[in-house]
Amino acid sequence: MKNYSLPPGYNFLQSLMRTYKQVKNPIGTMEESMKIYEGTYAVDLGARRLIATQDPGFIDYVLRSNHKNYHKSPIQTEELGRFLGKGLLTVNGDYWLKQRRLIQPGFHLDKIHALYAIIKQTVDNFLRTMPEGKVDVYPYMHKLAFEIVINSLFNIEVPQTTRDQLSDFINEVQEFVIKDLRQPYKSWWFKLSGEVERNLQRSRTARRIIREMINTRKQSGRKFNDLLDMLLDARYEDTGEPMHEDQVIDEILIVLIAGHETTANALAWTLYLVANHKPELEKLKSSTKNLSLTEITTNEQLANVIKGSMRLYPPAWISDRMALSDDAYGPFTYPKGIVIILFYYGLHRDEKYWPNPDSFIPDRFSKENEDKRKPKAFYPFGGGPRLCIGNNFAMAEMAIFLQTMIHAFEINPTDVHPKANPLVTLRPNRVLLDIKKSRNSGTN
């Protein structure tokens, strides 16, 4: 066998032990290893070899400068793909590029502008139902993020039962995928007990519901300026043909899953941080009064607070890529097939790139501080050609929500502090805040 010069790391037995420890405490275990091996280490699990890194140069190499040599690993494509189909998030290679080229224009800033009013309406309606007192805001943010994404996809009355069915499907598939990933030794049991089939059945039901909505839309002959119109109107450059109906369904399911929990987590962490940093909250309030929707989505303070929150709690705290052929980075050489784990959470809190790494300081992201920031050290939306396609949409919806929320409610901390629960996304376990409608809030 060829001699590779892998990064320093763990031998087979140590790797097995680390993996066991990591199931219990993924972030802590990785942070510990990153300290020992200075930001990049290897794990040897026999047939499966991994490199984990929080080195911004290495991450940039994999995501951007040599991206052609990397695909997403089967965990991201096959595992999620069997329930969600073949949409942008779950495919690789030529098909991914073809779909990305087709869909990308629909997410440009000028296109998503048309969705701001839908988002604002959804937020206003939602905040009218928000309870007061000591409230765990996480489930509310989860529901709100789903409402925003479903209303932006289908800018028509979607009946509550349909919303509930789709939301349950997304949540259940996600729960199952996490369970399957964490307990791979139980895969045979999940098959035998019918759990896999139950989830596949749910997936078929979700697809049938979406198909009916698409048909209703096509028959109506009307335009709604929403994401569904964008998907139906998109044409492949070479053939001028639209997507097949099944492809549209695949992409809708992907938008539902990719745009839901990530946003919910970012919103909940952001509320927690501003509640616990009163001077930041007051500064934000005074600089965001009476803004138009366009002003909200371009407001620097709102964006900086959201970035500050996603630096500390990146909803996509980790990702991976698999090398398609032997490759090298710096002093390391490694074989085809090796999986590179990109530990964004670790990089976002690495003091080499972020002084006072654990502090919430939104001003780090201000234009004046641009020169002081180290490049390539911030990956809330990933990077390179597979950068989150919904990043502008996500920043806009978060800004609209945050601006509305801080003026409509007084937000105070409690002595309960959430723990970060690193599942597929970085979920807070409980975000207990003390909230009260502001006088003149206009939300009652």
Ligand code: HEM
């Ligand atoms: C705070 C909210 C969000 C965060 C933190 C986030 C983060 C990410 C990240 C890190 C990736 C890249 C994954 C990788 O490279 O392995 C990604 C991809 C993606 N995201 Fe987002 N996302 C958010 C919101 C959204 C929204 C609102 C949508 C849709 C409306 C969306 C749709 C997608 C899609 C379709 C992809 C796959 C793109 C591709 O591979 O070409 N995301 N997201």
